[in-house]
């Protein structure tokens with residue numbers, strides 16, 4: 142039987158580790174495995190009762206992978222892991238992803254170093270000791286030279302502040318905080334607020350059961366057929382047989398999937414008929430590959446973008462029988478510049494008798510009562526409200542943690558105007574702190590398990606480099622942060638992404654700095670951070686180790 146990572150030492154009530162990791166989702170799990178394999182003593186804290194992070198919380202009906210999907214939405218660090226796991230469908234259900242993560246946790250014996258149901262309530266850097274100290278909701282204190290924040294890009298639920306919502310006496314669920322016991326909709330009148338991925342995945346499922354569903358839509362969305370299909374045994378066998386080549390392809394591909402490079406042709410080089418034929422072919426096939434097999438200027442040229450937007454709008458008109466409802470469902474932003482959505486019969490759901498669409502732009506919510514939601518046009522009696530209102534994404538979980546760096550400066554202060562960072566991994570004034578999938582990184586624009594692996598491999602090498610040189614503290618300069626921000630902005634501003642209100646630009650959260658914070662260069666990012674390492678970690682300032690016990694367990 143294995144025992145847990147022993148603290149390096151204990152002083153009074155504080156346990157000392159080499160690394161504290163916050164979060165036991167996809168990133169935190171790999172952080173634990175990788176750093177422990179390097180010989181470090183690691184402690185992980187998570188507020189949930191088990192591993193999985195976003196996949197642990199998002200249990201709403203219809204929740205599935207809505208990226209390119211299985212079998213390549215997975216860890217790649219262990220060939221054995223790949224070879225022993227079978228995926229049933231391309232768009233795996235939430236329960237299937239969680240099952241896989243549970244298998245990973247068991248196989249690599251992760252549970253022993255994770256403390257669940259424990260929130261890190263305070264994280265503070267001690268400049269003299271060159272260590273981070275965390276305080277947990279269980280009243281414990283732990284310290285480590287390194288703090289890894291694997292707190293999730295989509296984990297801080299956005300709870301809408303709607304008049305009277307707390308007076309509502311029926312059931313109320315946020316899709317990102319879904320209960321573990323099944324929610325029964327049979328015989329109930331349900332209101333769903335929000336038509337992002339979570340709303341669009343859950344509405345068709347809820348409508349199959351409920352007496353009535355009222356969809357409260359603030360922004361109409363483009364949504365594409367998910368094209369979910371089962372993965373044949375031969376397909377899995379093929380992926381296993383060619384794993385090395387596929388893994389290499391994943392590393393090279395812009396989004397981290399083993400697909401060929403996107404076609405390099407402008408939409409405007411084709412005739413309208415040729416474009417239509419391509420869009421139709423991709424629509425019929427479905428799946429996230431739709432976006433990867435498009436022309437190269439769909440998110441760059443307004444005209445190219447419009448050609449696809451018009452195609453989807455025509456599809457919505459074709460599918461939805463009631464013309465008035467179809468018009469309310471017409472999106473008017475640049476297509477793909479909000480997170481593209483994959484659905485299974487979303488638009489068709491509006492042909493059901495038990496589904497009503499309320500367009501909040503013309504008929505806004507005024508307030509909730511004990512038993513209804515009142516919009517400008519009238520009262521909608523309901524038993525259940527589903528808040529599919531998304532997340533304070535990308536930066537929200539770091540701000541909720543709000544670590545205190547040098548001089549006690551809080552992250553909220555440091556990030557009040559923008560999410561200053563270098564390489565999407567580090568923050569000036571917050572030495573030895575690393576963020577996974579944070580602002581300035583590809584994050585949600587890349588295959589997230591693979592992205593976490595690649596960031597954490599880089600961090601592990603960096604830690605080894607620091608250790609070998611007896612460096613006690615490292616942080617980027619503010620000049621490096623600025624240069625990085627310019628690089629991130631430079632890539633984004635060549636596209637239409639920053640011109641649309643979305644959670645990518647922070648527009649869904651009142652008062653949030655409003656700009657496009659993700660690194661859109663995909664796999665180029667990993668080359669960039671590798672180059673920084675080769676140049677002796679240029680852009681960072683180093684402080685010699687002051688700790689007498691600086692060697693810790695290494």
Ligand code: NA7
Nearest residue numbers: 301335336337338339340359360480529530531532644649
């Ligand atoms: P999203 O994509 O942020 O969607 C949230 C939806 O909720 C979206 O339609 C919002 O409208 C709507 N919303 C948010 N607040 C309100 C209020 N106050 N009133 C009415 N409507 C509101 O979150 P999801 O959970 O669907 O998806 C997140 C990601 O998870 C997804 O992209 C995948 O990557 C997985 P808006 O568009 O802001 O006008």
